[in-house]
Amino acid sequence: MSDQLVSPQDTYGRLMSAANDSRRKRSLEAINEACRLLHERHSSDFSYKTIITLANDRGLPVPGEKSIVNKTGEHYRELIQAWKLASLPKSSKTKADPNDWIEHIQDPVLRMSVSLLAKELRALKAKESRKAKHSGAPIILGSAAGQAISTRPLLNDAELAALKAAIDPALLGLVGLSIGSRGELLDVKGRTIHKPGFCDAIEKVLAVQVK
Numbered sequence: 001m002s003d004q005l006v007s008p009q010d011t012y013g014r015l016m017s018a019a020n021d022s023r024r025k026r027s028l029e030a031i032n033e034a035c036r037l038l039h040e041r042h043s044s045d046f047s048y049k050t051i052i053t054l055a056n057d058r059g060l061p062v063p064g065e066k067s068i069v070n071k072t073g074e075h076y077r078e079l080i081q082a083w084k085l086a087s088l089p090k091s092s093k094t095k096a097d098p099n100d101w102i103e104h105i106q107d108p109v110l111r112m113s114v115s116l117l118a119k120e121l122r123a124l125k126a127k128e129s130r131k132a133k134h135s136g137a138p139i140i141l142g143s144a145a146g147q148a149i150s151t152r153p154l155l156n157d158a159e160l161a162a163l164k165a166a167i168d169p170a171l172l173g174l175v176g177l178s179i180g181s182r183g184e185l186l187d188v189k190g191r192t193i194h195k196p197g198f199c200d201a202i203e204k205v206l207a208v209q210v211k
Contacts, residue, residue: 008035011082015075024075027067030060031076035083046084163206167199 012032019025034055038046048065055062068076155163165171172178176188182196 006082008032008039008079008082008086011079015079019075026061027063027076028079030055030062031079032083033060034058034062035080039083039087042087044087044089046080046087048080051080160206163202167202 012028015028016025019028031051034051035046037054037058038050043050048068052062052065063073063076067073068080167179169179172185177193178186179199180186180192180196183198183200184192184196185194185198187193
């Protein structure tokens with residue numbers, strides 16, 4: 001956590017002061033410049049390969065990858081790590097609470113009141129958001145009497161004729177069937193073929209279809 005509090009330039013200055021030869025200083029300077037460019041580009045890729053490639057493109061005397069990863073390259077790795085930490089997205093900034101200002105209200109009673117109002121506002125916004133998500137749901141239109149209009153497809157002539165024949169007493173009688181007092185369909189022995197309401201249901205379907 002303490003590494004995150006030290007700026008890359010502070011780390012760079014300390015490492016440059018501790019460097020005991022001009023070659024190391026040139027290498028540190030090259031790495032620092034390459035990392036600075038990546039930071040300005042808002043890049044999150046601080047891999048050694050990326051740093052070396054960028055430095056070579058700019059003609060910077062950056063050390064090779066082996067020099068960075070071996071034991072004597074610890075100072076290079078420290079500088080790169082400092083830049084990498086500085087370039088990480090700050091969660092506290094990217095996901096900042098819009099109500100942070102409330103915590104800075106000095107009066108505790110006023111702060112609590114404002115906090116409660118903010119919570120109510122968030123709840124209302126969440127409710128509206130949920131409504132918006134369901135705005136794409138199918139809408140059932142109503143008639144003038146307030147009843148829902150059926151969206152089922154109409155039956156064709158053949159289908160209508162078949163339903164009519166299913167409850168036609170004359171046709172049913174030809175095959176020994178009849179309609180009971182409760183709309184059930186009975187066979188010649190009085191046994192129930194279709195439950196009570198069968199004929200009534202078909203009549204209702206026909207009534208809707210022929211409108």
